[in-house]
Amino acid sequence: MSSIAKLKLITSKRERAVSPIVLRRTKLAQKLDEQLQLATAQKEGRLYAPKRIKTVTNDSGERVAVETTKRVKEWYWTTANNKINLAVRYGSKTLTLNAKGANCIELSTGDELLATLAMLKDAVIAGELDDAIANASDKLRAGFNK
Numbered sequence: 001m002s003s004i005a006k007l008k009l010i011t012s013k014r015e016r017a018v019s020p021i022v023l024r025r026t027k028l029a030q031k032l033d034e035q036l037q038l039a040t041a042q043k044e045g046r047l048y049a050p051k052r053i054k055t056v057t058n059d060s061g062e063r064v065a066v067e068t069t070k071r072v073k074e075w076y077w078t079t080a081n082n083k084i085n086l087a088v089r090y091g092s093k094t095l096t097l098n099a100k101g102a103n104c105i106e107l108s109t110g111d112e113l114l115a116t117l118a119m120l121k122d123a124v125i126a127g128e129l130d131d132a133i134a135n136a137s138d139k140l141r142a143g144f145n146k
Contacts, residue, residue, distance in 0.1 A: 021127075021130055021134075024090070024130075024133045024134070024137060025124055025125060025127065025130070025133070027090075028088075028090055028124045028129070028133060029121050029124045029125050031089070031090075032088075032117055032120055032121040032124060033121060034050070034072050035072075035074070035075050035076075035117055036114065036117040036118060036121065037050075038072055038074065039076070039110065039113050039114055039117060040114060042110075043110050043114070048072065049069045049070075050069070050070045050072065051067050051068070051069060051070065052067070052068060052069075052070040053065050053066070053067055053068075054066050054067075054068045075087050075088065075089055076107075076113060083106050083107065083108060084106070084107040084108070084109075084110070084112075084113050085104045085105070085106055085107075086104060086105040086106075086107060086113060086116060086117075087103055087104045087105075088105075088120060088129075088132075090132075090133055090136040090137065090140070091136065091137075091140045092140065093136040093139050093140055094136075095129065095132040095133065095135075095136055096132055096135065097129075097132065
């Protein structure tokens with residue numbers, strides 16, 4: 001018996017167009033992963049500096065690819081009463097997390113911050129924040145139609 005005959009063979013076609021909802025979930029999940037890595041690095045006392053490839057024009061007019069440090073802004077801050085506030089952002093907009101209009105999560109420790117970021121990433125992938133992402137996306141898009 002050949003080795004190909006042991007495999008489960010099916011007929012399938014790859015979809016080229018991915019739904020906008022899945023793209024938004026993926027984008028937010030990647031940003032939450034960056035925040036998780038940033039918080040982990042700060043807890044361990046090291047610098048988090050991801051790299052990105054940027055195309056620039058040099059002095060002779062040629063376009064060249066240069067590796068630069070990507071800027072990652074923190075979505076969390078410490079308040080006066082030593083609590084950590086976490087705001088989930090989609091682009092430049094802060095997501096509304098419930099029907100009452102809450103836009104931040106109050107946490108007490110850095111470990112709780114790490115656990116919450118991981119939980120939020122799972123919730124985004126599961127589609128629990130789709131409505132909030134759609135609202136933020138519409139607001140962002142409206143800003144470009146001025």
